[in-house]
Amino acid sequence: SLPPPPPLSCPNSPGGSSAPASPTAHYALTLTPTHIHVQRLSSRPGKESRLLLPLAELLGCSCPRAPAPPLLVLYWYPPGRRRKGVSRRRQVRAYLAESRAEAEKWCAGIQCLLREQFFFLIGPEFCKSMMPRPRRLLLLVNPFSGRGQAMQWCQTHILPMIREASISYNLIQTERQNHARELIREISLPEWDGIIIISGDGLLHEVINGLMERPDWEQAIKTPVGILPCGSGNALAGSINHYAG
Numbered sequence: 006s007l008p009p010p011p012p013l014s015c016p017n018s019p020g021g022s023s024a025p026a027s028p029t030a031h032y033a034l035t036l037t038p039t040h041i042h043v044q045r046l047s048s049r050p051g052k053e054s055r056l057l058l059p060l061a062e063l064l065g066c067s068c069p070r071a072p073a074p075p076l077l078v079l080y081w082y083p084p085g086r087r088r089k090g091v092s093r094r095r096q097v098r099a100y101l102a103e104s105r106a107e108a109e110k111w112c113a114g115i116q117c118l119l120r121e122q123f124f125f126l127i128g129p130e131f132c133k134s135m136m137p138r139p140r141r142l143l144l145l146v147n148p149f150s151g152r153g154q155a156m157q158w159c160q161t162h163i164l165p166m167i168r169e170a171s172i173s174y175n176l177i178q179t180e181r182q183n184h185a186r187e188l189i190r191e192i193s194l195p196e197w198d199g200i201i202i203i204s205g206d207g208l209l210h211e212v213i214n215g216l217m218e219r220p221d222w223e224q225a226i227k228t229p230v231g232i233l234p235c236g237s238g239n240a241l242a243g244s245i246n247h248y249a250g
């Protein structure tokens with residue numbers, strides 16, 4: 006874990022639906038490769054409480070810029086139960102650090118963990134140059150897919166999550182049939198960590214064809230491709246989801 010940090014306090018929980026924490030409580034955070042341990046400190050023995058946050062449920066974290074107080078804000082999506090399958094609901098919790106530098110250090114440590122860069126946990130000093138570059142996604146949106154709501158869902162659901170995950174992105178709206186196919190044939194793929202299709206099966210089909218038509222298709226087809234279903238049928242996305250459990 007990190008060298009013992011000064012305790013953080015948890016003044017409030019902006020947004021989301023997490024239970025508000027006591028404004029005066031102090032917390033100690035410990036990072037491990039799989040979890041964040043949050044321990045509420047108390048001068049009275051037996052009154053300490055622990056929260057174990059699996060990294061698999063953590064979307065990201067941020068430090069709001071000045072003049073906001075030096076907060077470490079965590080965004081996570083614990084699974085909840087519903088009649089069929091699992092649903093996740095956004096939770097937000099903010100911890101007040103002693104200084105902005107302290108909050109930024111925590112934020113950097115958690116972001117390294119989320120990208121499986123464990124070296125951060127070994128050294129005592131944090132250096133910004135050690136931070137891995139943010140992940141980059143190419144988002145392809147067909148504004149006419151399904152009932153024509155793909156862009157609206159993007160703005161209300163998808164982009165806020167991508168920003169909270171500190172992922173940088175380029176969003177392209179397809180303008181015609183075969184636009185995505187031609188684009189994918191030409192782009193420099195090493196610039197992207199993945200391609201996300203926000204549309205129906207048709208656009209995914211175009212992207213796969215575009216990848217296979219490249220001279221470097223053997224490498225190109227290994228590019229991670231995801232689909233956020235916004236089409237009318239979404240049969241392929243439904244099948245993937247079904248088989249992924």
Ligand SMILES: Nc1ncnc2c1ncn2[C@@H]1O[C@H](COP(=O)(O)OP(=O)(O)OP(=O)(O)O)[C@@H](O)[C@H]1O
Nearest residue numbers: 150151179180182204205206207208236237238239
């Ligand atoms: N701006 C656009 N105008 C017209 N057609 C487009 C545009 N952008 C993409 N397309 C084409 O629309 C076709 C259908 O889109 P897509 O499959 O994504 O949606 P859908 O038909 O609503 O969904 P599903 O295939 O799941 O039923 C694609 O093959 C794509 O070539």
